Amino acid sequence: MNKVVAGADAAIQDIPSGATLMLGGFGLCGIPENCIAALVKKGTNNLTCISNNAGVDGFGIGLLLEQKQVKKMISSYVGENAEFERQLLSGELEVELIPQGTLATRCMAAGYGMPAVYLLAGVGTEVAIGKETREFNGKPYLMEYAFDSDYAIVKAWKGDTQGNLIFKDTARNFNPLMAMAGKITIAEVEELVPAGELDPNYIHVPGIYVHRIFQGANYEKRIEQRTVRKG
């Protein structure tokens, strides 16, 4: 069972315009840089992107936005991108903002085969508008559906030829959840090894969830807020 594809171009080549994609990462941390670049190059457009953030101007999902490849963003926080704001205000871009924990849990639900979950976040706010509610122990909860995403594109630290994934530090974030949630999951990894080299005890996402994997290249890993202390 070899899930290895040649690279980002091969991994994303069948993604049609109009597809729904999950893109892993928190801010610019742990984003699938190679696949984003390949999508920009190929020009796949009219995309619905499920991602916690929308990148920054000139990097991450910001690159897709610049080329007007995104029809709709489903995110929790999108504050760092002037082009995003311009497209939002001009009506070119559709945006659905949802609480971060709800976003994560709707990914999780998809990966665990649960159609919906009941969550407290957003009760009594505009997030609750139009949602079915149900009371448990005297408190109202919102019913939130599992995401239905054609593809998930994630970035891992290490992976093997069978698609098993390990993430590093806070670059884990949404990546394992989205890897589990995509109908087709594409993983780019910093280090691709033969099956058997990763300790099974330390696998974060078992390969059953991953359909395509490749060794990524030239990671820039841009830092959004470089903050240091004096020694």
Next chain:
Amino acid sequence: MLNKEQIAQRIAKELKDGFYVNLGIGIPTLVANYIPEGVNVILQSENGLLGMGPFPLEGEEDADLINAGKQTITTVPGSAFFDSAMSFGMIRAGKVDLTVLGAMEVSETGDIANWKIPNKMVKGMGGAMDLVAAAKNIIVAMQHTNPKGESKLLPKCSLPLTGVGCVKKIVSDLGVFDVTPEGFVCIEYAPGVTIEEIKAKTAGKLTIAADVKEMVG
């Protein structure tokens, strides 16, 4: 009147040994600088870390290790990483003892608005709605009035809500206020601030605690 550092310093006194704490962006982040001696708390960063350490030394920044404000950080002995669903799972399950966050408005019933100004600021709620819906104890750190001088402690929030009936305590530049079924109760006033000034700058229902005292630094 308290400056931002002093607000953070006062909130740090609410920390108890063994607490798991989530600090929001802005003044709440500064609370980490004033954790009292002998009090060990574990900081949770909702992007997937328990045991957040200080900022790294120059040259030791790691793009894979950031906090929820996207700043480079470090770990401490005993830290743990996890994914975003587990992160909000532990918040939702009530495992996090205290959440400190900023606000644009708080109502006398503990509603909070801090994520959206219609037609002006539409950045998103991030994790704020999840945190306020679930946290056992929420302290708001904020200025008492907005830049126009209008009270941010209101009978009812005018901005879109982040959460309903969830704020337990406010530390502002003017004092410390419990949010109770009877509205705001002033329990401490900042040095140099009079009760009259607090009354004038609080639009929501306010009572002054019988044992109100001046805040000690």
